[in-house]
Amino acid sequence: MTVIEEVRHTLAVAALHGEGRVTEGAESVRRSYPLSQVYRLLEPGPVVMVTTSRKGRANVMTMSWHTMMEFEPPLVGCVISNRNYTFNMLRATKECAINIPTVELADKVVGCGNASGRTVDKFEAFRLTPARASRIQAPLIAECYANLECKVIDNAMVTRYNFFVLQVVKAWIDRTRKHPRTIHHLGMGHFMVAGRTIRLPSRMK
């Protein structure tokens, strides 16, 4: 599979309202991205949006506390507070997607950070389009320029630090986005927008 199929996703909130609301994905421009290169997406430290789903209910969480832990297979460590709705969904399903937004989505990123999935269907509230993943049940966010399908492989530090170790099992990127302006959390409402790129004679991978 090289292109994500669009998915017709009946939102839980719409169902609650007795509406047959269906959200369709935008024409997908995502292409498979090599797992060996995933570190290049996360290592600069962007704010990401973590998606989970359980019992037909999907959620989105804004997150900045993550780090690469291994190149290949790509391992990602992240802290997801046990106060977040996502925490129990991730513990139960052991699956999530890490979606990387750009500055155009900043309002939605902040909106998702301010709301809780306990009371809000964030896909609907922030008009995000769920797209079907290939290896996990959780939806991808179609508007994000990159999507990483992840499985929890190590829970050992969850009790003490809320720290999950994830393995990225499939990665997608929108290759039409040549200069994705990621956003980086500075705290208290401030975000740094990714600036220019420089090239240096680094021998680091």
Add this chain to the structure above:
Amino acid sequence: MTVIEEVRHTLAVAALHGEGRVTEGAESVRRSYPLSQVYRLLEPGPVVMVTTSRKGRANVMTMSWHTMMEFEPPLVGCVISNRNYTFNMLRATKECAINIPTVELADKVVGCGNASGRTVDKFEAFRLTPARASRIQAPLIAECYANLECKVIDNAMVTRYNFFVLQVVKAWIDRTRKHPRTIHHLGMGHFMVAGRTIRLPSRMK
């Protein structure tokens, strides 16, 4: 103590050469920085320089695989490969400093990333100025705009993932730097330079 004293640091390499070379710190402009605010320095994901020292020998390592794990006391998780000279120094001393450089230091950052402390005294080779820390033996890098003195508090994931949990016990910042342009590693010689800052109605800490 509110200002780091300058330190006269006789470099190991100079000693090897039979010279009495002494490096003096620049006039210090560092001020104490609240531990509760440390996440605001690391959460955006900058490349950092980790300093360690053991038996009179100091080292510098370039690192990007780090994440905040707790606000206060500030905990930082980081991966330091067991192929790095720093790995054993950190395991033995359980102390390091995380120094945050800006783009003006990019050449030194890359130089430190390309070299190994086994064969090179990086403070000398890259003309970095060691400054005395208050709570640890490892030197701070005077040229960096922020410095975090850290102690290893958890080794449980070192064997499996080379993952150390550090507690920041003292933080310093150069408050004269109003717009520090941190650099963020994109891999293969590419770095993103921190761009503009935007403000959004986020309720996230």
